[in-house]
Amino acid sequence: MISYFRDYADLCFEAFGDRVKHWVTFSDPRAHAQAWHSYNSTWRGKQQGLVGISLNCDWGEPMDISSPKDIEAAERYLQFCLGWFANPIYAGDYPQVMKDRIGKKSAEQGLDMSRLPVFSLQEKSYIKGTSDFLGLGHYTTRYITERNYPSRQGPSYQNDRDLVELVDPNWPDLGSKWLYSVPWGFRRLLHFAQTQYGNPPIYVTENGASQKLHCTQLCDEWRIQYLKGYINEMLKEPLLSHMQMVTEIMVPTVCTLCILISAVLLLLLLRGQS
Template sequence: MMKFLYILCSLASCYAALNNKKFPADFMFGAATSSYQIEGAWNEDGKGENIWDYLLHTNRTYSLNGDNGDTTCNSYHNYKEDVALLKNLNVTHYRFSIAWARLLPNGHINEINEAGVEYYKNLISELRANNIEPFVTIYHWDLPQALQDEGGWPSSNIIDVYADYARLCFRLFGLDVKYWMTFNEPKQTCWQGYGVGTNAPGIKSPGIGEYWCAHNVLKAHAKAWHIYDEEFRPRQKGQVGIVIDSNWWEPATNSSEDQEASETKLQFTFGLYANPIFNGDYPEVMKSHIKRRSLAQGFQKSRLPEFTPKEIEYIKGTADFLGVNMYSASLVAAKQNQDVDGMGFDHDDEVKVWYSESWKKGASPWLVVTPWGMQKLLRWIKNQYNNPRMIVTENGYSDYDGTLNDDDRISYIQGYLSGVRDAMVEDGVNVFGYTVWSLLDNLEWVYGFTNKFGLYHVDFNSPNRTRTAKKSVGFYQNVIRTKCLVDECIEI
């Protein structure tokens, strides 16, 4: 029998012993991808242009080496092979996203691309035939360019357009899909897409466009949930959730100021989207910070839009489960020298953020190996939102070379899964599954093909994009088979 006990102190500051208690028999283990990162076929069979197609075609310097998603893993043509890899892993579920522009080339409901419909029906059918549960993300960052030309997410017009798209997905695929996620990481869509502009569509509107984006995403999410609840749930009997991402924000010291900075950062990252859905309205600390800073900057009111009482009620309670993406922790402290004129997510919170030099880093500049942060974040979510039903929808490790002997990835996944199990056993957190990112090496957005997250290596120089199992495949297979992270586990 293979031995999978690894010493985590080689990867990070020394971490507590790995959890030796079995995961429940019905705990779900899966793998994840997204459409733009793996599908390719960017303009085939009637697919429309999305914001990433446009950005990376018109500005070749936006991504490393000018890489783009034109072909990437070519999963549009190789989806059966990908499902075979999932079957080999013996996962319970596969999280993937639907490309909005592949279904609706101009983003609107008036033009449905039947080839796109057929592709996703075939993929879902192949998953079902192999006893793999589809977890479908409706929006994973790839807005049709035509809708961006109409104003994108900061424009309130998009709410009804997204609702039409979500209703179409439910109607076309809902009999075979029981788990829907309306949005993946809306913070990245809004902050990086319309705040700092590092992601598509590359708009820089810090503290204004990014908050209108968030406001409209939350309304669109709620509308999609109500559409499913009223029109489809009685027959399809599925669930609709949302995926929110965050680091764990570790106070740099035990001072009350740094403790408060940690809580503030959690509210500005996770609470911005979760609080309206689970508790009603934006977090109070966000409202007070942004209003105070806005008025001091000469605005007549807060740059953060306000929900009406009716909207607060409409949004509250619109998640049957919560997807959590978590990779890293950061150190935080209260900023000593405030930029009074600064606007946007990373100024309005008034929190200083950095990584410890002692923490091991992955290939991605934002990824550090801090498995102890997983339990802390899950516990915080439990306490903030009345212990919602949760699934870890992304967690994984990046390297530069895609090595097949990926011991660092194994240790990373093992440590973070131990944190998940600790949260379940010690804190009573209601987690029903875990999803590794990613099934395949793929296009890591602006980092191109330089950051490799896959359990399976992809040869991007081969015409067929040959897939090869890494060592982590055997590790993950063993965890799924035994429900255990170490050589011997105990039942509880």
């Protein structure tokens, strides 16, 4: 399937690359790296476009911020969600916590090797760096705590994580049972992605709220509030970088202008006295 997808991507690059300058290989990943390399080696020089991927992840907040176990569980939640696919692209391998956890679980289940595939050195080098931007989908937030009871499930993604997801009953609920409006989680996820993966360009590729009520007239004030809250939180994160950029540029510029103006005024003063 990987080679088939690369051929399909090449067809799209050839047919639409003179107009399309931003490509998202997948909304959630599979054969991403070959498509990126194909564009990079064959089409980028002529078309000057960008190729990225789109990954979905909710924010995981520690249930008890003073509990090291809950903090570790929340980090594990994010690595099993976003890190599962972003880490190979930005660091060349699966997150260490995934390799450790799944390897341990696999051994407990009597397997000779981990259920998580192992990248060869060649594969690591081939996958790492295959993204010109990170597409990020996000909808809601969960409180995360360490699971302190044995799971009855067999081998599974849920069992490998060893954590419990909770919600605050005061969070506004929306049209889907899993969806709660928690704008502050969006900003924390954006900050996590920025710091975790070396501050890549981020495009928000998914966000929104499902239908809450069945009505014949306009009745989506709740959706307006959802989007307003999330957009405002999104704007806060780039604002910090923008303010830093403004500070780095404006402060030296203003100081230089002040010196020049002072010199001109001094010259005028001396000329007037003479």
